[in-house]
Amino acid sequence: xxxxxxxxxxxxxxALEARARTARPPAGDEGLVVCDNLVRVYRxxxxxxxxxxxxxxxxAEGECVALVGASGSGKSTLLSILSGLDLPTAGxxxxxxxxxxxxxxxxxxxxxxxxxxxxxxQTGRNLLPYLTALENVTLPxxxxxxxxxxxxxxxxxxxxxxxxxxxxxxLPAALSGGEQQRVAVAVATANSxxxxxxxxxxxxxxxxxxxxxxxxxxxxxxxxxxxxxxxxHDPLVSEQVRRTVRIRDGRTSTETLREQGGAGEEFTxxxxxxxLQLPGEYVERxxxxxxxxxxxxxxxVGVWPDGPGxxxxxx
Ligand SMILES: Nc1ncnc2c1ncn2[C@@H]1O[C@H](COP(=O)(O)OP(=O)(O)OP(=O)(O)O)[C@@H](O)[C@H]1O
Numbered sequence: 001x002x003x004x005x006x007x008x009x010x011x012x013x014x015a016l017e018a019r020a021r022t023a024r025p026p027a028g029d030e031g032l033v034v035c036d037n038l039v040r041v042y043r044x045x046x047x048x049x050x051x052x053x054x055x056x057x058x059x060a061e062g063e064c065v066a067l068v069g070a071s072g073s074g075k076s077t078l079l080s081i082l083s084g085l086d087l088p089t090a091g092x093x094x095x096x097x098x099x100x101x102x103x104x105x106x107x108x109x110x111x112x113x114x115x116x117x118x119x120x121x122q123t124g125r126n127l128l129p130y131l132t133a134l135e136n137v138t139l140p141x142x143x144x145x146x147x148x149x150x151x152x153x154x155x156x157x158x159x160x161x162x163x164x165x166x167x168x169x170x171l172p173a174a175l176s177g178g179e180q181q182r183v184a185v186a187v188a189t190a191n192s193x194x195x196x197x198x199x200x201x202x203x204x205x206x207x208x209x210x211x212x213x214x215x216x217x218x219x220x221x222x223x224x225x226x227x228x229x230x231x232x233h234d235p236l237v238s239e240q241v242r243r244t245v246r247i248r249d250g251r252t253s254t255e256t257l258r259e260q261g262g263a264g265e266e267f268t269x270x271x272x273x274x275x276l277q278l279p280g281e282y283v284e285r286x287x288x289x290x291x292x293x294x295x296x297x298x299x300x301v302g303v304w305p306d307g308p309g310x311x312x313x314x315x
Contacts, residue, residue, distance in 0.1 A: 030058070030094070031058040031059055031060050031061075032059055032060060032061040032095065032096055032194060032195065032227050033057065033058070033059035033082065033094075033095050033195060033227070033229070034057075034058055034059075034092070034093070034094045034095075035055055035056060035057040035058075035078070035082075035091065035092070035093050036056055036091055036092035036093075037054045037055075037056065037090070037091040037092065037271070037273075038052050038054065038055040038056070038057075038078070038081070038088050038090075038091035038092070038093055039052055039053060039054060039055075039088060039089045039090040039091050040052040040074070040077050040081065040086070040088050040089050040250075041089045050250055051074045051077040051250055052074045052077055052078060052081075052088065052091075052250040052251075053074075053249060053250035053251055054091070054250070054251055054271070055074065055078065055091075055247070055250060055251050055252055056251075056252055056269065056271045057078075057245065057252055059227060059229065060227075061194070061227055062221075062225070062227055063227055063228070063242070063243060064217070064218065064221040064227075064228040064230075064241050064242065064243075065228065065229050065230070065241060065243045065244070065245055066230055066231075066232050066237055066238040066241045066243070066244040066245070067079075067229060067230065067231045067232070067244075067245050067247060068231075068232060068233070068238050068244055068245070068246050068247070069246055069247035069248055069253075070248070073247045073248055073249060073250065074247055074249075074250040074251075075199075075231040075247055076199055076231065077250075078247070079118075079197050079199050079229070079231055081093055081100060082095060082100070082116065082195070082197055082229065083112065083116050083118050083197050084100065084103070084108050084111050084112045084116060085112075087100075087101065088100070088101060095111075095115060095116065095194075095195055096115050096194045096195065098111050098115060113140065113143060113144055113191060114144065114191050114193065115193055115194050115195065116193050116194070116195045116196070116197060117187075117188030117189050117190075117191070117193040117195070117196045117197070117226070118188055118196075118197050118198070118199075119181065119184045119185055119188050119196070119197070119198040119199070119201045119217075120184075120199055120201075121199050121200035121201060121203040121204060122204065123172075123177050123180040123181055123184070123204060124172075126180065126181070126183075126184035126187065126188075127172040127180060127183060127184060127187065128172075129171065129172050129173060130171070131171070132168065132169050132170060132171055133159060133164065133167040133168050133169070133170055133172070133175065133183045133186075134152070134155050134156065134159065134168040134169065136172070136183060136186075136187050137154075137155035137158055137159060137183065137186045137187050137190050138151040138152060138155045138190070139187070139190075140187060140190040140191050141154065141155070141190050141191060144191050146191075154190065155168075155186070155190065156168065158186040158189060158190065158224075159183065159186050161219055161223060161224070162182045162183075162185055162186050162216040162219060162220075163182060163212065163215070163216065164179055164182045164183055164186070167179050167182075167183060176209060177204055177205050177209055178205050178206075178208070178209025178210070178212050178213055181201050181202070181205065181209075181213040181216070182212060182213055182216045184201070185198075185201075185213070185216040185217060185220055186216075188220075189220050189224050189226055192224065192225075192226075193226055194226065194227060195226065195227045195228075195229065196217070196220050196221070196226040196227070196228045196229070197228075197229050197230075198217060198228070198229070198230040198231065199231045200231055200232055200233065200234075201213055201214075201217065201230065201232075202214060202232065202234050202236070202237060203232075203233065203234070207236065210234060210236060210237075211236060214234075214236065214237050214240065217230060218240075238256075239258070241258070242257060242258055242259075242260070243255060243256070243257055243258075244256040244258075245269075248277060249277075251269075251271075251277060252269045252271075253268065253269060253277040253279075254266055254267060254268050254269060254277075254279060255267045255268075255269055278303070286303075286305055287305050288303065288305050289305070289306075290306065291306040292304060292305060292306055293305075293306055
């Protein structure tokens, strides 16, 4: 088969682009967390910051996903939106059937109480300093009107599952940073949320404490059934989860999928409109600037630098 005939045997690029634009996953197979072209613009009097610039993300129920990316790439902004604390400027965000852009006050309160749990990086932000570990864990259940006896039993069980039963009657000030974060995971999972969000939960900890906190997040995922999204700069965390999503300039750019104990395979994310971000390393290596030439091959798409003799010069 000649190169030319090979090229005509596959759909041309505009057909592929049109197909990607209209592609929608079948109803009911959407994933527990769905972000579609999510935009968040912060406006102050002097500046406008586009923290999220059309971010797409699909997370299935039961996954444990690490979100990584350079400082300022939009990770915390995404987590704030998913937690129901912040509102996106445009796009679509659904979590467990809740439309995060359209929720009223009551639904938002219920969402934050029952559907999502949150662990912050700063240990002091997660726990009330004047309550013991056990009391901290029972508090969200009190707001959710769980009967008193059931609250105590569930809180004690959670602390045991997360390896901090010995901390139950101590105030946060009498706990190590790692213990405080594990108690924070217990607080965040007290009302059995479908989704547990954690923003750099091991960021302030030494390696051993970080490992213990990550083990607690894993337990929340594997034993308590929460879908976990964890923002992290910690390779210890990102290398131990099956799926790591990299955010670059307010968009999901690459994903690494890893089989247990194995090396990861990196994928680039294609959004629903057919757009993708080439890794900076490839852009540099092949001198890709401004316009590039695309070729539709039978089993792949080639990207070529524009310019004389470009095709065949490396793509
Ligand atoms: N309240 C705000 N007002 C204005 N700009 C903001 C606000 N919050 C975040 N930003 C900006 O939005 C962009 C994304 O910030 P974000 O905190 O989401 O990034 P990040 O990836 O979590 O960074 P880091 O890893 O440093 O925590 C940054 O440029 C930041 O300065």
